[in-house]
Amino acid sequence: MDLRIVPAAITAWSVTASGIVWNAGVAVVVGLVAVGLTWLVTRRGAGPGAPHATMAAVLAVGAVAAGFAVAVGLRVQQVEHHPVTSRYGGATTVEVVPAETPRVLNGGRLMFRAALRRVEQVPMVGRVLVFAPASFGQVAVGRPVSFRAAVQRPKRRDLSVAVLVASGRSASGQASAVQQVAQRIRNGFTDAARAALPADQAAMLPALVLGDTSTVTGRTTEQFRTVGLTHLTAVSGANVTIVCGALLLSAALIGPRAAVLLAGAGLVGFVIVVAPSPSVLRAAVMGAVTLLAVLTHRRRQAVPALAASVIALMIAAPELAVDVGFALSVGATAGIVVLAPIWSARLQARGWPRPAAAAVSVAVVAQLITAPLVAGISGTVSLVAVAANLAVAGIIPPITVLGTAAAAISPVWPAGAQLLIRFTGPELWWLLSVARWASKLPAAALPTPSGLAGVVAVAVGGVALSVLWRLRWVRRGLAALVLGLLAWGLAGQVVGAVAST
Numbered sequence: 001m002d003l004r005i006v007p008a009a010i011t012a013w014s015v016t017a018s019g020i021v022w023n024a025g026v027a028v029v030v031g032l033v034a035v036g037l038t039w040l041v042t043r044r045g046a047g048p049g050a051p052h053a054t055m056a057a058v059l060a061v062g063a064v065a066a067g068f069a070v071a072v073g074l075r076v077q078q079v080e081h082h083p084v085t086s087r088y089g090g091a092t093t094v095e096v097v098p099a100e101t102p103r104v105l106n107g108g109r110l111m112f113r114a115a116l117r118r119v120e121q122v123p124m125v126g127r128v129l130v131f132a133p134a135s136f137g138q139v140a141v142g143r144p145v146s147f148r149a150a151v152q153r154p155k156r157r158d159l160s161v162a163v164l165v166a167s168g169r170s171a172s173g174q175a176s177a178v179q180q181v182a183q184r185i186r187n188g189f190t191d192a193a194r195a196a197l198p199a200d201q202a203a204m205l206p207a208l209v210l211g212d213t214s215t216v217t218g219r220t221t222e223q224f225r226t227v228g229l230t231h232l233t234a235v236s237g238a239n240v241t242i243v244c245g246a247l248l249l250s251a252a253l254i255g256p257r258a259a260v261l262l263a264g265a266g267l268v269g270f271v272i273v274v275a276p277s278p279s280v281l282r283a284a285v286m287g288a289v290t291l292l293a294v295l296t297h298r299r300r301q302a303v304p305a306l307a308a309s310v311i312a313l314m315i316a317a318p319e320l321a322v323d324v325g326f327a328l329s330v331g332a333t334a335g336i337v338v339l340a341p342i343w344s345a346r347l348q349a350r351g352w353p354r355p356a357a358a359a360v361s362v363a364v365v366a367q368l369i370t371a372p373l374v375a376g377i378s379g380t381v382s383l384v385a386v387a388a389n390l391a392v393a394g395i396i397p398p399i400t401v402l403g404t405a406a407a408a409i410s411p412v413w414p415a416g417a418q419l420l421i422r423f424t425g426p427e428l429w430w431l432l433s434v435a436r437w438a439s440k441l442p443a444a445a446l447p448t449p450s451g452l453a454g455v456v457a458v459a460v461g462g463v464a465l466s467v468l469w470r471l472r473w474v475r476r477g478l479a480a481l482v483l484g485l486l487a488w489g490l491a492g493q494v495v496g497a498v499a500s501t
Helices: 006-021 024-045 048-082 083-087 177-197 199-210 218-226 237-248 256-274 278-296 299-316 319-322 323-339 340-349 355-379 387-390 397-409 412-424 425-439 452-469 474-500
Strands: 092-096 110-119 127-132 145-152 159-172 380-381 446-447
Touching: 006 024, 006 048, 006 299, 024 048, 048 299, 048 319, 048 323, 083 159, 092 127, 110 145, 127 446, 145 425, 159 380, 177 199, 177 218, 177 256, 177 397, 177 412, 199 218, 218 256, 218 355, 218 425, 237 256, 237 278, 237 397, 278 299, 278 319, 299 319, 299 323, 323 355, 340 355, 340 446, 355 380, 355 387, 355 452, 387 425, 397 412, 397 425, 425 474
Parallel strands: 127 159
Antiparallel strands: 092 110, 092 145, 110 127, 145 159, 380 446
C-alpha cells in the first residue's frame, strides 16, 4: 500500500484536534512529536537513499505540522475573542442560518447547529448551537431565523462561539433559491412518504435517505442504538456510495465518461438536498473514497485518497477534528478499504461465496473499529451489531436508491414518488422488525466504562477476540452462544405472540 501521505494526514488531524481541545502550545508539541516519530519510522524502514527519503518525509510532516498549528491557533484565537463573548450570560436578538435538520429532544425541545448571521442587527459570523422550545416555529436548512435568546458559553471546545437558548417563537427569513428548491424536495418527499406508508415506516424513510430524524420516535431511536444501527439514520458515506454507484451503472447506456459526470452531478445535488453541513461533506468525501476502492479494487489508490481527504477536510472544516462522527467515519472507511479485502479473501479461500465473504468482512471490520469509540461515548457496546447489520445489509441499497429517486421526482410528480416509496415498504418493515427483535435479545448491549477507560477496554477486547478467533474452540463457543441467544429471543417472540392472541 502507498502510505506516503498517511503521516501528513495523521499530523494534520492530531495537531488540529489538540489545538482546539487545549491550545496552540500543545498543538506545537504534538507537531514536534509527529516529526520525531516520522524520523524514527522512516529511518528504520528506509533502504538505499535513506538520508534523502528520511529528510523529505521529515520536512513534509514538519511543514504540515507548522501550517496546521498556525491555522488552528488563529481559529481558536478568533473564537476566544469573538464579539459575541461579551454577551455571555445575557439575552439578545440574533439571526442564524440553520445548518442541519433539528433534532427533537425530550419534552419536544429542538436542537440544531447554525451559522451566526447577526446579533442585534450587527453582522457577525461563527458556529453556534441552538436549543429552542417546541413552539419555536418551522426550522429549515439554509433559511434564516431571528429570535430572542440567552447567550451562553459553549461547554465543548469545537470552535463554536456560543450556545443560544431561544425563547418564544422565531421569525423566518428568505432562503436562497437553491435552498428553496432543496426544501421543496425535502417537504415533497416527506409528504409522499406519509401518504404511501404506515406512520413508523414514513418516519424512518426520510431518516435513511436524507438523515432527517425529526419524526422518528424515541423508542425506535433507542432500539437502533441498542443494536448498532444508528449509523443508518445519519447521512454517511454508505449513502453516497450507493447513490453514486447506482448512477454509475448508467455507463452501459451513456458511456463511462458521461456516467462519471452524472455521478458527480448526483453527488453535488445529494449534498445540497441533504444540507451541505460539515458532517454531510465528511460523508460525501468518505463515500467517494469507498466508491473509489470498490471501483478500482486497489487499496493502493484508496489509502492515499483517504489520507488526502482527511487533510482537505481539516482545512475546510477544522471542527471535524474533534467530531466523533468524523473519527467513526474515517476509522470505518480505513478498515473497509484496508482490512476488509484481506479478511474477505481469507473467507473465500475457505469456500465462502464472494458476496457473503465481503458482507461479513465489512460488517465485522466496521464493528471492531468503531466499537471502542461508541463505548467511550455511550458506555455500552452492542453484542448483536454485526448480526443486525448483516440482517439488514441487503435492504439498505434498494431503500436508498428508491428513496433518492422518489425524493428527486417528488416536487414534479408526487404520484410517481409515492409509487416508488411503496416498494420500500417491505424493506422498511424488515428493518424496523430486526431493530425491535434484536433489541429484546438478552445481553443485546453490554455496559462498559465510559470515556477513555471504555475505549481502551473495548479495543483490547476486540484485539483479543481477533487473535483468539484462530482457535477452533473459541469459534465454536461463540457460535453456540449466538445460537442460544437467538433461540431465546425467538422463543420469547413466539410466547409473546401466543399470549397476545
